[in-house]
Amino acid sequence: MQQAVKRLSNRNPQAITLTIDSSDGSLVSSEVIVQCLKSKSSELKIPFYTFAHSYALGPAFVILSSGTKSFANPHSIVGGLSSSISSVGLVKTLEKYKVKCTAISTSPVRIDPYQKLTPQDEQWVQSQIKHKQQLLAEFLERQYEGKAVFHI
DSSP: OHHHHHHHGGGOOSOEEEEEEESOOOHHHHHHHHHHHHHHHHHHTOOEEEEEEEEEETHHHHHHHTSSEEEEOTTOEEEOOOOOOOOOOHHHHHHHTTOOOOOOOOSSSOOOTTSOOOHHHHHHHHHHHHHHHHHHHHHHHHHTTTSSOOOO
């Protein structure tokens, strides 16, 4: 991304455009992309336009909304910034059919998807969700330079 943006200076562009088609991603990576493109747009004194193709969901929505102007196809699906974790009741299904599974992890916090969550696991998951929500709120405040109030 940064190499492509560096090459813009030699081409005398009239605008920076970015087409987005993503249903997932990393908020941190999205922030890096936004900072890179906005910085170059400001440096070259040109607008930065974003376009949603089919999807601009989650962190991709952050990139879409960062453009000087943002556009979406009438059939595009955009939005959906949230922090959540869901499950499908795998533990009950495994118990019902007497399937034994084991998860091996090298991380210090091991959440085994094949076992019921312990109270400590639930507490850790809740802390992770709150931490991600805080990161998202901080990012949005920086994104909109304090012009908007966000409640998460």
